[in-house]
Amino acid sequence: MSKKYNIAVIKGDGIGPEIVDEAMKVLDAVAVTEDINFNYKEYLLGGAAIDETGVPLPDETISGVKASDAVLFGAIGGPKWDTLPRDKRPETGLLGLRKAMGTYANLRPAMVYDELVNASSLKPEVIKGVDLMVVRELTGGIYFGEPRANEGDRAYNTMVYSVEEIRRIAKVAFDIAMKRDKRVCSVDKANVLDVSQLWRDTVEEVAKDYPEVELSHMYVDNAAMQLVRDPKQFDVILTGNIFGDILSDEASMLSGSIGLLPSASIGDKVGLYEPIHGSAPDIAGQGIANPLATISSASMMLRYALGESDAADRIDNAVKKVLAKGYRTQDLSEFDATEVCSTGEIGSIIADYASKK
Numbered sequence: 001m002s003k004k005y006n007i008a009v010i011k012g013d014g015i016g017p018e019i020v021d022e023a024m025k026v027l028d029a030v031a032v033t034e035d036i037n038f039n040y041k042e043y044l045l046g047g048a049a050i051d052e053t054g055v056p057l058p059d060e061t062i063s064g065v066k067a068s069d070a071v072l073f074g075a076i077g078g079p080k081w082d083t084l085p086r087d088k089r090p091e092t093g094l095l096g097l098r099k100a101m102g103t104y105a106n107l108r109p110a111m112v113y114d115e116l117v118n119a120s121s122l123k124p125e126v127i128k129g130v131d132l133m134v135v136r137e138l139t140g141g142i143y144f145g146e147p148r149a150n151e152g153d154r155a156y157n158t159m160v161y162s163v164e165e166i167r168r169i170a171k172v173a174f175d176i177a178m179k180r181d182k183r184v185c186s187v188d189k190a191n192v193l194d195v196s197q198l199w200r201d202t203v204e205e206v207a208k209d210y211p212e213v214e215l216s217h218m219y220v221d222n223a224a225m226q227l228v229r230d231p232k233q234f235d236v237i238l239t240g241n242i243f244g245d246i247l248s249d250e251a252s253m254l255s256g257s258i259g260l261l262p263s264a265s266i267g268d269k270v271g272l273y274e275p276i277h278g279s280a281p282d283i284a285g286q287g288i289a290n291p292l293a294t295i296s297s298a299s300m301m302l303r304y305a306l307g308e309s310d311a312a313d314r315i316d317n318a319v320k321k322v323l324a325k326g327y328r329t330q331d332l333s334e335f336d337a338t339e340v341c342s343t344g345e346i347g348s349i350i351a352d353y354a355s356k357k
């Protein structure tokens with residue numbers, strides 16, 4: 001009997017619709033081989049939602065995603081909506097969705113495909129074999145802290161973390177480390193910030209429950225430097241919302257293109273699976289966007305949300321094969337390409353590989 005999953009799909013803005021279409025193409029391919037039935041339902045978020053409904057996060061989207069088994073998401077935002085007041089902006093919609101779904105843990109793996117060691121701006125010997133995971137707290141910190149205001153002649157935001165918020169994200173990081181190389185590096189700014197001192201103390205407490213995991217601490221400025229100096233020293237990086245936002249963009253470039261890396265946002269119940277890159281409005285609609293990050297996000301969705309690891313393996317192997325054979329989208333066309341493909345072409349090739357035994 002075929003398994004049935006309800007997938008909420010949020011295509012979003014810019015390149016969002018193009019890359020999500022390719023991920024769905026690949027999901028449909030593995031659905032056939034693995035006897036899975038995906039029931040997709042589309043919801044609006046960000047600019048597309050503003051245009052259609054006047055708000056960046058319609059209520060229907062919140063109730064729809066909560067009733068689904070998992071959410072596949074593209075990207076939001078663009079210059080068209082940049083001048084709107086903050087509460088009407090696409091980004092506010094995404095933050096609201098994360099909060100409403102309770103997805104407090106953002107997992108951002110950064111790995112370097114052997115086939116692309118030359119694509120990074122760093123030397124091959126520095127990045128070959130990099131395989132790290134940024135665990136970013138996603139529903140707290142300075143993104144959400146009160147008080148916040150723009151008073152015209154001054155403005156402020158507040159970085160707030162409670163022990164409970166720190167504890168639950170730390171547990172996620174330690175649990176992941178147990179399945180990896182058992183090393184957690186917690187990144188903070190405890191030499192300056194009170195909130196970081198609480199972070200550090202709380203992470204130390206949580207670490208007592210994980211005697212097998214080696215815990216280290218690093219200041220965020222040093223971590224930013226170490227990530228490009230010697231990224232292989234890291235296994236799991238545990239950090240707060242804004243530091244994780246910055247460090248995960250930095251880590252993504254180890255792989256050569258921000259168009260390659262997926263992410264999972266998990267927490268209370270339903271998870272959100274999305275590429276780590278943005279909506280790239282400058283290249284939208286041209287068929288040149290790299291869909292690999294979104295396709296890999298669909299694989300994470302299969303693995304973590306639906307427990308369909310065979311289907312996920314199929315996708316991961318197909319992505320590796322496509323890269324090994326030299327199929328490249330334009331962002332990577334200078335790196336050992338045998339053929340430069342459009343967004344749709346590379347999606348079809350991956351779908352084809354994923355559906356073969």
Ligand code: IPM
Nearest residue numbers: 077091092094095245276278
């Ligand atoms: C990300 C993005 C978002 C963030 C923006 C679009 C609100 O940069 O997912 O990393 O800062 O979290």
Ligand code: MN
Nearest residue numbers: 245246249276
């Ligand atoms: Mn970001």
